[in-house]
Amino acid sequence: MTFVNPPPEAIRELLKRVKTIAVVGLSPKPDRPSHQVARALKRFGYHIIPVRPGVTEILGEKAYARLADVPETIDLVDVFRAPAQLDAIVDECIRLKIPALWIQEGIVNEAAAQRAREAGLIVVMDRCLYKDYVANL
Template identity: 40%
Template sequence: MIETYGDDETVRAILRDAGDTWAVVGLSNNRERAAYGVAALLRRMGKRVVPVHPRAETVLGEKGWASLREIPFPVDVVDVFVRSEAAGAVADDAIAVGARAVWFQLGVIDPEAHRRVREAGLAMVMDRCPAIEYGRMA
């Protein structure tokens, strides 16, 4: 059986050990969106937050990119704020660019994408929020 949500050990490993460059897919300058608040928290926790959004906006002082595949430097964790129907393609891009982990946000669920990510050897968390988990594990 596939563990679809990520246990505390996996959550802790991603937050502490997976690396400091987080690509946040779906991040824009809209401060009302959850992605913006999570990205701001990740920055406060010492992470480099790279916005990935079709508009490729600069967010929180970091240049944005239209897709993961356009980012010209290594990405450690891909944090996904898109609809579940679109998340699988993002997971495949995360594998292709050599990310170490994929994090699907609350409500983003794709068991097949989870399977592909895990089979590729990456850590994976699904339907959880790093902002909540940081607070819970502190």
């Protein structure tokens, strides 16, 4: 079975509903796509939580090593990690009861995405959150 993203209207509603986005793999380097996307999302009014081991702060926000370390409610996890790392991220999202998972453009792991969806998460895969925001809101 091939993974299919939610329809555009469902993605639009998700982006309107979300307030806090944990960005897994957010780079502290300004030239990296994860940094550029997170910076733009912050400008759009989202609260960004960096999730990256080995750093204490990115974009003026406290960084955490793992999703489980984040002390506040997460509405959406935006992933900038290799497809092979998605299984562990999905496990953590399911365990933490995070409602939505966004797997960035160019990252595909159909089995992990399907497992997340079967656990009740809204899942968008192989799409750019920034591009969808600009196109839909």
